[in-house]
Amino acid sequence: MLDAARDLFETVGYEETTVREIATRAGVAVGSVFTCFASKAEVLSQVMLDRLEDLYAELDRITPHLRGTVVDRLSSIFALHYAFETRRTPLFLAHIAAAYNWRPGSDSVPYGRNPRLRGMIHDCVADGRNRGEVADDADIPLIVDTLMAAYAWNYRLAAWEQAGPEQMSAIMERQIALVARGFAPTAAAA
Amino acid sequence: MKHVAEVEGHAETRVRMPTRRALAKQQTRAKVLAAARELFSTQGYEGATIRDIAAAAGMSTGAVFANFADKSELFREIMTSDFDAVLVAMSDAAVRGRTVDDALLKAFSAGYAFYRGQMPLVRAALGLSWSCEDGQALRALPTMQDTIELFAEQLALGVERGELSQECEIKLRSQMLFDNYLANYPQAVFGGWSLEALQARSRDQIRVILAGARRG
Structure with missing residues (x-):
C-alpha cells in the first residue's frame, strides 16, 4: 500500500490521487486501506516517515566519518538532506503543503519538526564547542533553531525556482558560515 | 480625490454614471471578500467553497463568479491587501527603532x-504558498521581496551608523532574517505561541543572525 501510494503521489500528485487508486494499484480493497490509515494525509505521513528511515540509515553510516570544521560538518549534513529530499521533490512538497492543508477536525503534523535532524545539528555544534570551535557561552539550541529555519525555507528554491540540491546546499553553506562567524570564540571575545 | 477636482463642467456628468456603477461593483466585491475571509478563517482554504462564500455574502454563486474568476483569485486578493497593510505596519515600526536590533525586532x-487572531488564515496561506499552481500567484506578490528589502534597508542603516561592519553580506543576512521571521509563523499556528513568546524568540534570532556582523 505504501509503495503504491508513494509512486502515485510522486507521479500523479498527492491532491490528484484517490484512496481508490492507491487500493487498486496495491491490489487490495479500498476498505483495507482505511483499516490501516484514517485518511490519505495519514498515508502520506507514513510514506514520509518510512523514507526518513532510509535517510537516517545512510546518515548513521556517514556521520562518524565526517571531517573538517563545524561549518564543513554542518554543511555536509544539510547537503545530504537536500540531496535526499530532491530525489522526489513533488512528494516532499506535497508533504509540506499537506501539513498546512487544514480542515476542521484534522490533526496533521507540520514539516520541519524533524527531531533527528535537529538532534544531529545539535550534536555537531556541541561537539564543535568541545573542540574549541564554538564559543563557550554560545546558545546552542538557538543556533540550531536559526539554522533549521534557513534549512527549511531554502526548500522554497526547489518549490519556486526548480533549484537542484547543489544550489540549495551552496546557499546553506554560506548561511552556516555567516552564523558561524557569530558563534566563533574570537567573535565572542571581541 | 485629485482626479475628481480636475473634472469640470459637462465632463463631470459624463463620468458620474460609470462611477456609481463602479462603486456598486466595489461594494459587491467587498461583501464577497469579507465573507470569504471569514470562511477561509473558519474552514481553511480547501474547506471553504464558493457556494458557501456566496451564501454567506447573501448572493448567488453566479454573482461571485461575475466578480472573481475562482477561489484562488479571492484568496489572492485578500492576501494582497493584507500583505500591503502588514508591510506598511512593519516599515512604520522599523523607523521607530533606535538600533538595528531594535528596528528589526x-x-x-x-x-x-498584525496577524494575531488570524492564524487560520496564515495557515491557509502558508499551505497554499507551497502548492504548485495556486502558490505561484502568492509568491509572485512583490510584497514578499519588499519585506526582505525592508530588512536589507535596516541592515544598511546599521552599517551607516557604524553598528555593523561594511562587509556584513546584507543580501544573505536579510534573506536569513526573512526565513526566521517566516519560520516563527508555524510556531504560532501549531504551537499557539503568544505575541510575547514570538517577540522573545525573534530578539534571540536577530541576535544570532547579526552576531557575526558586529563591528568590534
Whole structure:
C-alpha cells in the first residue's frame, strides 16, 4: 500500500490521487486501506516517515566519518538532506503543503519538526564547542533553531525556482558560515 | 480625490454614471471578500467553497463568479491587501527603532501583531504558498521581496551608523532574517505561541543572525 501510494503521489500528485487508486494499484480493497490509515494525509505521513528511515540509515553510516570544521560538518549534513529530499521533490512538497492543508477536525503534523535532524545539528555544534570551535557561552539550541529555519525555507528554491540540491546546499553553506562567524570564540571575545 | 477636482463642467456628468456603477461593483466585491475571509478563517482554504462564500455574502454563486474568476483569485486578493497593510505596519515600526536590533525586532513584532487572531488564515496561506499552481500567484506578490528589502534597508542603516561592519553580506543576512521571521509563523499556528513568546524568540534570532556582523 505504501509503495503504491508513494509512486502515485510522486507521479500523479498527492491532491490528484484517490484512496481508490492507491487500493487498486496495491491490489487490495479500498476498505483495507482505511483499516490501516484514517485518511490519505495519514498515508502520506507514513510514506514520509518510512523514507526518513532510509535517510537516517545512510546518515548513521556517514556521520562518524565526517571531517573538517563545524561549518564543513554542518554543511555536509544539510547537503545530504537536500540531496535526499530532491530525489522526489513533488512528494516532499506535497508533504509540506499537506501539513498546512487544514480542515476542521484534522490533526496533521507540520514539516520541519524533524527531531533527528535537529538532534544531529545539535550534536555537531556541541561537539564543535568541545573542540574549541564554538564559543563557550554560545546558545546552542538557538543556533540550531536559526539554522533549521534557513534549512527549511531554502526548500522554497526547489518549490519556486526548480533549484537542484547543489544550489540549495551552496546557499546553506554560506548561511552556516555567516552564523558561524557569530558563534566563533574570537567573535565572542571581541 | 485629485482626479475628481480636475473634472469640470459637462465632463463631470459624463463620468458620474460609470462611477456609481463602479462603486456598486466595489461594494459587491467587498461583501464577497469579507465573507470569504471569514470562511477561509473558519474552514481553511480547501474547506471553504464558493457556494458557501456566496451564501454567506447573501448572493448567488453566479454573482461571485461575475466578480472573481475562482477561489484562488479571492484568496489572492485578500492576501494582497493584507500583505500591503502588514508591510506598511512593519516599515512604520522599523523607523521607530533606535538600533538595528531594535528596528528589526519592532518590524518582526508589527508583523506578528498584525496577524494575531488570524492564524487560520496564515495557515491557509502558508499551505497554499507551497502548492504548485495556486502558490505561484502568492509568491509572485512583490510584497514578499519588499519585506526582505525592508530588512536589507535596516541592515544598511546599521552599517551607516557604524553598528555593523561594511562587509556584513546584507543580501544573505536579510534573506536569513526573512526565513526566521517566516519560520516563527508555524510556531504560532501549531504551537499557539503568544505575541510575547514570538517577540522573545525573534530578539534571540536577530541576535544570532547579526552576531557575526558586529563591528568590534
